[in-house]
């Protein structure tokens with residue numbers, strides 16, 4: 001957790017400008033760089049019961065004093081608590097960084113530490129100069145199977161946060177039998193819809209590099225998994241509907257931020273053609289201007305910069321996306337902003 005300043009520190013550093021506010025960022029960065037190796041080592045999974053540093057160091061075969069410093073820093077930043085010489089997870093850590101809950105964000109933090117931020121560092125100067133990276137992050141990740149697995153496992157972890165909102169928001173037509181998850185990667189959303197709607201089969205269309213992560217999703221044998229298949233391909237090039245009579249639902253989740261407006265318009269026109277009459281398109285993304293409170297407002301700017309650096313792309317206002325949907329021929333076009341901060345643009349093929 002980033003250190004949370006107390007009232008006096010907030011006043012001095014953030015209001016009166018008497019102390020160096022940027023040092024808070026340095027502490028946050030330090031905290032992130034301590035948490036990621038702790039995840040990698042398995043510290044949080046091990047500390048579901050209290051343990052001493054020596055006991056853990058023995059298990060991990062690492063230096064006891066260094067591990068002790070790491071654990072003490074994690075206490076200071078709110079990830080662990082200490083009772084005598086034993087350390088244990090705080091409730092926040094158990095809830096968000098261990099398998100105790102299915103919203104374990106640890107793989108998402110690992111993906112940033114091991115893939116996304118190294119890519120930032122690698123490409124920042126070039127993107128500032130040329131406006132785009134030398135290669136997009138998906139292609140770069142696919143060059144190394146471990147890197148690809150880390151990135152796609154991160155996407156899956158992040159998706160656990162929006163899965164319930166997706167189920168509650170996307171109006172699946174009654175009697176729907178086919179769903180297409182465009183760029184659906186790990187397949188978590190497709191499996192969730194198949195689990196919720198017993199008559200629904202789903203196809204996840206993504207690059208081959210995403211398939212191992214899709215297989216991992218199926219391995220946990222969630223309800224509906226046997227009705228979800230992976231189709232390796234390129235959604236910009238390949239036919240979306242392989243002559244199978246069209247889809248009732250098409251999901252484009254975290255897809256449009258990767259492309260320029262003309263590409264997105266063309267893609268949505270092809271999605272329209274691949275849907276049956278009455279079929280639903282659902283676009284989930286981070287939209288420019290969304291976020292009325294500091295955390296989501298900052299998060300949108302953070303991912304917008306990330307999309308520049310990793311994809312040579314950017315976020316769009318939700319209204320621009322609904323305009324594309326209308327121009328593609330969709331009706332009932334609307335934006336649904338969920339309380340959680342997740343936003344959808346929806347449309348229906350007449």
Ligand SMILES: C[S@@+](CC[C@H](N)C(=O)[O-])C[C@H]1O[C@@H](n2cnc3c(N)ncnc32)[C@H](O)[C@@H]1O
Pocket residue numbers: 138155156159182183184185186205206207210233234235236252253254255258
């Ligand atoms: C940010 S991830 C989103 C994954 C999932 N839809 C979600 O929201 O969690 C974008 C996905 O699109 C895939 N992708 C990007 N460009 C693609 C293309 N041209 N054809 C197929 N898949 C593509 C990536 O491999 C990746 O799995």
